[in-house]
Amino acid sequence: MSFEKCLYFVRQNPLTEPSDNHIIETQGLTKVYNRWFGFRMTEAVSGLDLKVPPDCTFGFLGPNGAGKTTTIKMLLGLVRPTRGGGRVLDRPLGNQEVRKRIGFLPEEPAFSRHLKAREFLTLCAKLSHVEPDEQKKRVGEALETVKLSHRAGSRLSEFSRGMLQRIGIAQALLHDPTLLILDEPMTGLDPPGRREIKEIMQNLRQREKTIFFSSHILSDVEELCDSIGILNQGRLVLSGPILDLLGTAGVEYTVTNMPATLLPTIEPLVAGMQKRNDQWILQVAEKPNQEKVRRILSDGGCSDIESHRLQKNLDDVFMETIEADNERRGKETQHG
Amino acid sequence: MKDVIVRVILIIVLLALFVGINGGVSDLLVKQEGMDVALKQGKSMWVGLGRWMSHINWMLLLQKRASISGKPEPAVAEALHRRYDTTTDQDPYLVLAYEHGGVELATIGQPKLGLELLDKGIGVVGDTNWKLPSYAAQIVTQYCKDDPNAEAKAKQYLQQAKQVDGHPFYIESALVRIQGKGIQNDPVKMAKLWKEVGTRMGGERGLDQEGADGGPESAYGEYGDRYSKQACDKVVNILRDVRSAADKATDPAEKKKLEAQANQIVMVIKDMMGSQHACSYCFAEYQAGDKFCPNCGRDVEEFGVCTKCGAVLGPNVKFCPKCGASAPKQSVRKPAPKKAPNAKK
Amino acid sequence: MDDVMVIAQNTASRVLRMKALYFLLAIVICIIASGQLYGDITVGREKEYSLDLGFAMTMIVGVLCALVTCFDLPRELREKTMVAVLSKPLGRDRYLIGKFLGVCEITLISMAIVGVGMLVLTAMAGQFRPNLEIIKALILVYCAVVQLAAVGIVLGTFLKEWLATLLALVTFWGSYALGYVAANTTSTILQKIIYLLPNFAIMGSDNVVARGGIIEWRLVGGGVLLTAVYSLIMLIVAGLIFRRKDIA
Incomplete structure (x- = not known):
């Protein structure tokens, strides 16, 4: 048996059986930070089971300090998991070779500031094992993609936060990775910058790359993502395709010339009602109530009823989930 | 886990190798001629800067010395001694400091400190330097007259000086002066x-x-x-x-x-x-080929000089005892006499 | 190997961009040049003085450059530049080797500048001609400095900048002073323990040159071999520590 093979078997972890279905898959991923020689322990991530299907854009959400960055660093092998494991692109966490197929944008784009943009990207290309004769071309392309070709000769120390962010994206794209991991790509950018980065990400999506990005700017996530996962205080509280999660928030009926006699019967059933000129706008959340309201209205002789489904907002989903989770935790600690 | 074990084993093997090489190199260093003596004594803390710092201290010393006149307070002399001590700790081969320091400390009324410094110097360069022991002997005889062992000490120093190649004759006369008492x-x-x-x-x-x-x-x-x-x-x-x-x-x-x-x-x-070209009666020197002693006029034994190496040949020798060349039949005068024969004086 | 050289080059170029380095080099050259002026106050020892001053300055510059290893890793960790580099397909071991080689490179460059400056200045003043012994002594000083850099890289993997620097200097000082204790002691155990420490005493060989002695080639070879083996050990140790490190 060759040495390489030996190592392969040694590294094999029962938790990390190969799977064909997911680009990223973790089981019980846990990180505990020990401070003061273990007297103060902080659980940054606990028992994370994450599954990211291929060719999707995955939004990784969570309030500040939820453990998003720690999770990302564990996926990249920068931080060692305390327990649990996982596979990225069918390799165990921390595998060196697999990083050739991953592009990573760190949370704070801190790079060697003394280098010029082109120098820095060439350095990254060399580190990413891009073929020497392709390096120049790839660097040019990456600069083009992030629209920084005109500043290729400037030092990174002269760059603004947004430009650094773009350079960060450029260095993540250099080696044409299959998986892109972006940690807070939108923070610190002005609206045009954000739009540009969104455009870049949408382009990448069309090129069938898997993008895994963390953010707390929910509107962007809603716009870009196929799937999301919400992390709160180190635990994954919600995850799945975004359309399933958003679901419906109910139905909105617009009724013209509604008889005033119906109002008392309808009022307890609706979540909100509003009068606009001669129209009543009724919002009804629960399904049984929708049926009842509809019957009452048709029975009452209102003929002109318009109805349309209300889409849930990601904002609401996020807040609801986080609040519910916090409440649950509060109870747990009370009982415990 | 396995590669960690491999690495640990590798480290242990390499450390064993390193200890071996380090031992060898350290041995070489100790044997290396001219190496830092303080280091050899294991008391260096100047991390390779010793000689440079000794220069700086030496310059400060020279300034300090210029400001001292007459016999200063003992505390001043002690401070001066400390500085000499540090300077020679930093560069133990700084012979100048031992010489100057020893004599100076003795003249400003601290012969003991001077001797201490000279002793330190003798410990380092005593086998190649006759000046330090001879200075020490002078200090002992001149400044330590009340010491009952002064004579024995001076004798010891002088004998030490006599061991060194190139010492002057006055070391020997001083020794005779001490030993010939009585x-x-x-x-x-x-x-x-x-x-x-x-x-x-x-x-x-x-x-x-x-x-x-x-x-x-x-x-x-x-x-x-x-x-x-x-x-x-x-x-x-x-x-x-x-x-x-x-x-x-x-x-x-x-x-x-x-x-x-x-x-x-x-x-x-x-x-x-x-065997020398010397008159057998008055022991005055004569030149090879001379028939009479230039001092007392007596007949002399004729010795020759080897034509090849210039060594003095005894009477009736066939070959030069030094280089083995055959001796000339007639006695030969040495090409250029070094000194005139020592006349009566 | 390409990526190791990239890291080395980047480390070196970052240091080379520091103005403090040039300032230091300029000051050191000025000090060596001013050595000529002190001839009178050293009472006829100006030749020795110039040589020793040159060696001392070369050593100081070398040590300061070698201590960059103590600074560099904690600084990169703190400034988070390490995150971007280590997320590339580059092993942490290779990263450390690159850092180490970069510091060795920068140390070599700055020591060469000061060494050549010293040789030129003293030759111009007619004090002594450049000779092989000086080169040998400089090689040994460089070897000692590289060992210090290797110690620094281990300390830098788990300590803060100032603590790593302090500990590296303490190791430097202690090992230098203990180097000869080992050679003179009768206790073999003590001797072996001391021989586990790096050998900085080899840089004392400038004493030999200043006294007009001849350094054995065996010693130079031994010094180089010793440094190579020690650096290797330290890099493996640093790798073992660093692989467990969380790049937070």
Whole structure:
């Protein structure tokens, strides 16, 4: 048996059986930070089971300090998991070779500031094992993609936060990775910058790359993502395709010339009602109530009823989930 | 996990290798000539900057010395000594500091501190430097007169100085001066003392080097390999004094006694000189080829000089004992005599 | 190997961009040049003084450059530049080797500048001609400095900048002073323990040159071999520590 093979078997972890279905898959991923020689322990991530299907854009959400960055660093092998494991692109966490197929944008784009943009990207290309004769071309392309070709000769120390962010994206794209991991790509950018980065990400999506990005700017996530996962205080509280999660928030009926006699019967059933000129706008959340309201209205002789489904907002989903989770935790600690 | 074990094993193997190499290199370092002595003594804390710092300290010392006049307070002298001490700790080969420091401390009233410093220097460079022990001997005899062991100490220092190649003759005379106390009136004992003290390098080395080239000519002249010329001259002078005393003596018993003494001294001189171009009566030097002694006019034994190496040849030799060349039939004069024959003085 | 050289080059170029380095080099050259002026106050020891001053300055510059290893890793960790580099397909071991080689490079460059400056200045003043012994002594000083850099890289993997620097200097000082204790002690155990420490005493060989002695080639070879083996050990140790490190 060759040495390489030996190592392969040694590294094999029962938790990390190969799977064909997911680009990223973790089981019980846990990180505990020990401070003061273990007297103060902080659980940054606990028992994370994450599954990211291929060719999707995955939004990784969570309030500040939820453990998003720690999770990302564990996926990249920068931080060692305390327990649990996982596979990225069918390799165990921390595998060196697999990083050739991953592009990573760190949370704070801190790079060697003394280098010029082109120098820095060439350095990254060399580190990413891009073929020497392709390096120049790839660097040019990456600069083009992030629209920084005109500043290729400037030092990174002269760059603004947004430009650094773009350079960060450029260095993540250099080696044409299959998986892109972006940690807070939108923070610190002005609206045009954000739009540009969104455009870049949408382009990448069309090129069938898997993008895994963390953010707390929910509107962007809603716009870009196929799937999301919400992390709160180190635990994954919600995850799945975004359309399933958003679901419906109910139905909105617009009724013209509604008889005033119906109002008392309808009022307890609706979540909100509003009068606009001669129209009543009724919002009804629960399904049984929708049926009842509809019957009452048709029975009452209102003929002109318009109805349309209300889409849930990601904002609401996020807040609801986080609040519910916090409440649950509060109870747990009370009982415990 | 496995590669961690492999690495740990690798580290252990490499460390074992390193300990071996480090030991070898350290041995080489200790044996390396001219290496930092303080390091060898394991008391260096100057991490390679010792010599440079010693220079700085030396310059500060020179300034400090300029400000001292007369006999300063003991505390000042002690501070000065401390600085000399540090300077020589930093660069133990700074002979200048031992010399200056020893003498200076003695002259400003701290002979003990001066000796301490000189002792330190002797410990480092004592086997190549005769100045430090001779200075120490001078300090002991001049400034430590109340010390009952002063004489013994001075003798020890002088003998130490005498071991060093290239030492001047006054070391030997100083030794005779100390050792000859009480026997000055006995010319035979004095002659024997000179024979004992005048031995270059202490007898053994002289014997070891028999037949080898002599040391620096200035110190030893051409008088053989074991004795310095000056030492021989001293004994010759004693002989002359005894003879002239014998000539003047009127009492026959006294005269006989003096002549017996002269004969004994002659034996000593002959021992010391070996084969030399010297008159067998008055031991004045003559040139090869001379028929008469330039001093007393007596006939002399004719010795030749080897034409090849210039060594003095004994009477009736066929080959040069030094280089093995055949001796010339006629005695040959040495090409350029180094010194005029030592006239009566 | 390409990526190791990239890291080395980047480390070196970052240091080379520091103005403090040039300032230091300029000051050191000025100090060596001013050595000529001190001839009078050293009472006839100006030749020795110039040589020793040159060696001392070369050593100081070398040590300061070698201590960059103590600074560099904690600084990169703190400034988070390490995150971007280590997320590339580059092993942490290779990263450490690159850092180490970069510091060795920068140390070599700055020591060469000061060394050549010293040789030129003293030759111009007619004090002594450049000779092989000086080169040998400089090689040994460089070897000692590289060992210090290797110690620094281990300390830098788990300590803060100032603590790593302090500990590296303490190791430097202690090992230097203990180097000869080992050679003179009768206790073999103590000797072996001391021989586990790096050998900084080899840089004392400038004493030999200043006294006009000849350094044995065996010593130079031994010094180079010793340094190579020690650096290797330290890099493996640093790798073992660093692989467990969380790049937070």
